[in-house]
Amino acid sequence: MDFRLTPAEETFREEFRKWLNQTLPGDWDPFNQPTFKEPEKIRDTYRAFQKKLSEAGYAGIHYDKAYGGQGRSLMEGVIVSQEMGRRCISVVMPGVITHGMALPLIYFCGTEDQKKKFIPKILDGSHLWCQGFSEPDAGSDVANISTMAVRDGDNYIVNGQKVWTSMAHFADYCLLVVRTDPDSRKHKGLSYLLVDMSLPGIDPRPMTQITGEAEFNEVFFDNVRVPVSSLIGEEGQGWKMAITTLMFERAMGDVVISAAYETNVEKLIRMAATTKNSGQPVIEDPVYRQQIAQSYIEIMALKYHGLRNFSSHIKTGIPGPEGSIGKLLWSEPNQRITETAMDMQGPAGQIAGGPWSVQNGSWQYAFLRSKGNTIEAGTSEIQRNIIGERVLGLPKDASRDKSAS
Amino acid sequence: MDITLSKTQQNIAQEARRFLKKECPSEYVQKMFKDPQGMTDDLWRKMAEMDWMAMRIPENYGGMGMEQIDMSLLLEEMGRVVLPGPFFSTVILAGETILAAGTDTQKRQYLSAIADGKAKATLALHEPDGGSDLGYIDMSGTRNGEDFILNGTKLYVPDAHLADFIVVPVRTGTTGEPADTISLFVMSAREKGVTISPLPTMDGTRKLSAVICRDVQLTKASILGELNKGWHPLMHALQRAQVGLCAEAVGGAQKAMEIASDYAKVRVQYDQPIGSFQAVKHMCAQMFTETESSRSMLYWASWAQDFGAENEATIAASSAKAYCTDAFTNVAAKGIQVLGGTGFTMENEMHLYLKRAKANQAALGTPVYHRERIMQLLASAVQ
Incomplete structure (x- = not known):
């Protein structure tokens, strides 16, 4: 057992860290970046950064050189992701779905043409992706998807509605889950299409979320003609394909997010040192000391659990049972961190910005945004069902059992 | 980076699980829960035959010189069956302290006895009013010529009722930080002036005692390592x-x-x-x-x-x-x-x-x- 990096990996980390320091603006503050209130700005920031990353040879570290990657090791891929996580780049820039879902899915399941067409454009920052999963009647019950894709010659005609589609209003492409077999039920008969968002008949309508910004959308598909060449994998195999491919990315995602949250805990401590209660720094208050330390501990659990999961995945190629809990290990602790931060501010917790706010109101945003963490990418309840049923082998509840058969 | 268990490590866990399932079933633990001793000699001997007491002890003192992770895998299996008895107090509390503090001679003497399963031991750390503060050490060790006289009370001492010897952190320096005032003594549990009184515990699988020292006279050679540097x-x-x-x-x-x-x-x-x-x-x-x-x-x-x-x-x-x-x-x-x-x-x-x-x-x-x-x-x- 060894938690250390090799000397070569350490050197690589130092190099990349140095590059990041030189490349990011001197006053880079991840907590003070454009939000989804300025969609063009957030997109352009992402594109410019990703382009620099690509030019410097840091984009797609563990992906094949033939598609614009760097052909380096998975560990080096993790190192780059960790460092970007540490500076909170991957958290504040809208590339999570592009790099965490679209890229691996196309890389592992796409045809040669699809790989050549899409991967270089993802890596150089030209294309941003969104994913069309949830629908009004298919939230946690995602297999209930009813958006239809009916074959018509060389095209699919797509009709239906997606919802909670993050970044659809400025994404270039969509990883769209559709039902290609109208007689199918549940997971069977679902397929993935790689859809150009500029096609006629696609109408994204931004929805304002509790933070006041519009990160996600309703997306309407009205007789959209999508070329058959956009199908990824086999028809009807979409579900299985997605689950196996994305397991590994989840493991990597946990590692990235723990790096970002480590930075958040540091920020929390700095805030505690400068924010006062009854004239005394909050950091001297034993109650908050306990809460801050507990948050640190929870982030260490996420970090080392993520690394352990990643490590056993690399070694055995099989995701172990430890992979299934990562989502719970980051979403709930992040809510606790932001709640602690708000509590520490006392009455200033009400102020969302301006001169009398604490750390420019960034925690007020983070507090609200964190409420989405236990909903997005599978609610906590669904995660616990998955653990209970697939890991522990507990029976499904009677009503769900019936509807699935 | 490799955060997986080696084949050898997997074997440690599997062997321990097999052994403990047979030798320490739930009925045995329930019985020992109520038993004043808390473990049978038979099980202790069998565990020693498995070389478990020797795992962390360096090879030159009769042990196997294994890593902390190896011991953790064994302890994980012991926790799984809620193993009763003085393994933790002997091997971990006393053993690790002697390993960290003792001179070569002391290690040879005490660690070999632990490794063989011949000696049971413990560490008497906590004191009244100290709470969780591990540095709250009030038991005094006053000089008397070449000797030291120990006076004070240690509480919640695991398995002291079975111990052959006890490691005792004592305040020997008069002023200053713990780093310059604490000495670690090792004394026989039957030393004159030592009283060991079992305490009623909620967890019957981990027996605790009060260890009271009244004018216990120990030689300078009883200090593990250096005076005031414990x-x-x-x-x-x-x-x-x-x-x-x-x-x-x-x-x-x-x-x-x-x-x-x-x-x-x-x-x-x-x-x-x-x-x-x-x-x-x-x-x-x-x-x-x-x-x-x-x-x-x-x-x-x-x-x-x-x-x-x-x-x-x-x-x-x-x-x-x-x-x-x-x-x-x-x-x-x-x-x-x-x-x-x-x-x-x-x-x-x-x-x-x-x-x-x-x-x-x-x-x-x-x-x-x-x-x-x-x-x-x-x-x-x-x-």
């Missing part, structure tokens, strides 16, 4: 012991989770197994989540004791101590809830897990103590 080696040994409690906690939580989820699969109410109800299923899922993440913390903390920088070893031990023992307590409490009335009986084994969980939370620094220690380290790093 604090740092003690802290190093305690970190390993904290990690040891985490290992027990992970094993205990794992088994409590298995008992609960197995029960939820077969216990039928309203015509269906209770595990199909999400209220129960989610409790089991939460038990799994806390257990599995505790195991990751345990691996980190174990590794850090041998290979991490000093600061990392400390923060990892404290983080794991707080996280894993909290998790074990949550898991065992949920275990009782899933089992319902059955789980609330002495007859069912679940009570053993809850009681051990609380004992491990309370011993060697509560989670509150460790969180404060972490906060001190974090605050000094950020500011």
Whole structure:
């Protein structure tokens, strides 16, 4: 057992860290970046950064050189992701779905043409992706998807509605889950299409979320003609394909997010040192000391659990049972961190910005945004069902059992 | 980076599980829970034959010189069955302290006896009014010529009633920080002036005693290592012991989770197994989540004791101590809830897990103590 990096990996980390320091603006503050209130700005920031990353040879570290990657090791891929996580780049820039879902899915399941067409454009920052999963009647019950894709010659005609589609209003492409077999039920008969968002008949309508910004959308598909060449994998195999491919990315995602949250805990401590209660720094208050330390501990659990999961995945190629809990290990602790931060501010917790706010109101945003963490990418309840049923082998509840058969 | 278990390490765990399943079934533990001794000589001898006492002791003192992670895997299996008896006090508390502080001669004398299973021992650390403060050491060691006279009370001393010798941190310096005033004495449990009184414990599988010293006269040779320099080696040994409690906690939580989820699969109410109800299923899922993440913390903390920088070893031990023992307590409490009335009986084994969980939370620094220690380290790093 060894938690250390090799000397070569350490050197690589130092190099990349140095590059990041030189490349990011001197006053880079991840907590003070454009939000989804300025969609063009957030997109352009992402594109410019990703382009620099690509030019410097840091984009797609563990992906094949033939598609614009760097052909380096998975560990080096993790190192780059960790460092970007540490500076909170991957958290504040809208590339999570592009790099965490679209890229691996196309890389592992796409045809040669699809790989050549899409991967270089993802890596150089030209294309941003969104994913069309949830629908009004298919939230946690995602297999209930009813958006239809009916074959018509060389095209699919797509009709239906997606919802909670993050970044659809400025994404270039969509990883769209559709039902290609109208007689199918549940997971069977679902397929993935790689859809150009500029096609006629696609109408994204931004929805304002509790933070006041519009990160996600309703997306309407009205007789959209999508070329058959956009199908990824086999028809009807979409579900299985997605689950196996994305397991590994989840493991990597946990590692990235723990790096970002480590930075958040540091920020929390700095805030505690400068924010006062009854004239005394909050950091001297034993109650908050306990809460801050507990948050640190929870982030260490996420970090080392993520690394352990990643490590056993690399070694055995099989995701172990430890992979299934990562989502719970980051979403709930992040809510606790932001709640602690708000509590520490006392009455200033009400102020969302301006001169009398604490750390420019960034925690007020983070507090609200964190409420989405236990909903997005599978609610906590669904995660616990998955653990209970697939890991522990507990029976499904009677009503769900019936509807699935 | 490789955070997986080697074949040898997997074997340690498998062999231990096989042995303990046979030699330490739940009926035995329930019996020992009520037994004043708390373990049979027969089991102690068999464990010594497995070379378990020798694992962490260096080869030149008759041991096997293995790593902390190897010991953690063994302790995980011991926690799984809530092993009663003085293994932890002898091998971890006394053994690690002597290993960290003793001179070559002392190690040869004491560690060889531990490695062979010939001696049982313990560490008498806590004192009245000290709470979780590991540095609150008031027992006095006053010079009397070449000798020292010990006076004071040590509490919550694990398995002192079975110990052949006891390691005792004592205040020998008059003023200053613990780093310059604490000495570690090793004394026979039958030394003149030593009184050992068993205390009624909630967890019957871990017997505790009060150890009172009244004018106990010890020679200078009884000091482990140097006079007044016991604090740092003690802290190093305690970190390993904290990690040891985490290992027990992970094993205990794992088994409590298995008992609960197995029960939820077969216990039928309203015509269906209770595990199909999400209220129960989610409790089991939460038990799994806390257990599995505790195991990751345990691996980190174990590794850090041998290979991490000093600061990392400390923060990892404290983080794991707080996280894993909290998790074990949550898991065992949920275990009782899933089992319902059955789980609330002495007859069912679940009570053993809850009681051990609380004992491990309370011993060697509560989670509150460790969180404060972490906060001190974090605050000094950020500011």
